[in-house]
Amino acid sequence: MALATLLATLIVISAPAFGKGNVNKHIRKQHGTAYVPGEVVVAKDGGGYAIRKVDADTLGVVKQKAEEIEAEKDVRAAGPNYAYEPSFTPNDPFVDQQYNLRRIRARGAWEYSLATGVTIGFVDTGYYAAHSDLDAKIRGEYDFVEEDEVAQDSGYHGTTVVGVAAAETNNAEGIAAAGFNAGFLMATGCTDVCLSSDTALAVGWLVGQGLRSSTSPSARSRNRQETPCSGLRCRGRRKRGRS
Ligand SMILES: [Ca+2]
């Protein structure tokens, strides 16, 4: 009896206080939502919060109990004791310096999608193919300025733009990209200047690769009419008088 009493005392002493010891709580996940069974968080009219124990196991019944409690006098709001985890942070060394990712709340978006299987098309100045944060992401390229199959970067604009959207992410190197697992196609349509005659063909080529254009349906229709060829087949069909 003495041992049982001692054990009971120890259990009471080690019980977590409200707001602490959440790791000891029995957290359950139902339909992707994590919560603590048998608990409702109650916000009082006069301020402050409290946990109310309820006889409810599934999330649906906990919500039902919370609604009943919310209808009580002196209760401002009540709801399940939901459990949240910090958003995933990739291991790329520069990720903490990437203000752009914080601004667009990329970490929250990555909870829903890592863009696996997605390909992003770029019309830009080309890209640096040997870049170790890009070399595994290229899915195809064409240079509509030089009319060849090597979309080398004539500056650093294209490399920067591609990196922000589709650099290799969570590879313990360089930066993280909003597109996470997304690959990319590069259609070079610019050097220090972008000509419509090059960029229109470049967009048409990307559409021909199966990418959806962000231009209007009428513009897409025009592009298809003006650029029925794609990739290699375009070569030699255009006489633009450029060297
Ligand atoms: Ca790489």
Ligand SMILES: [Ca+2]
């Ligand atoms: Ca080239």
Ligand SMILES: [Ca+2]
């Ligand atoms: Ca990286």
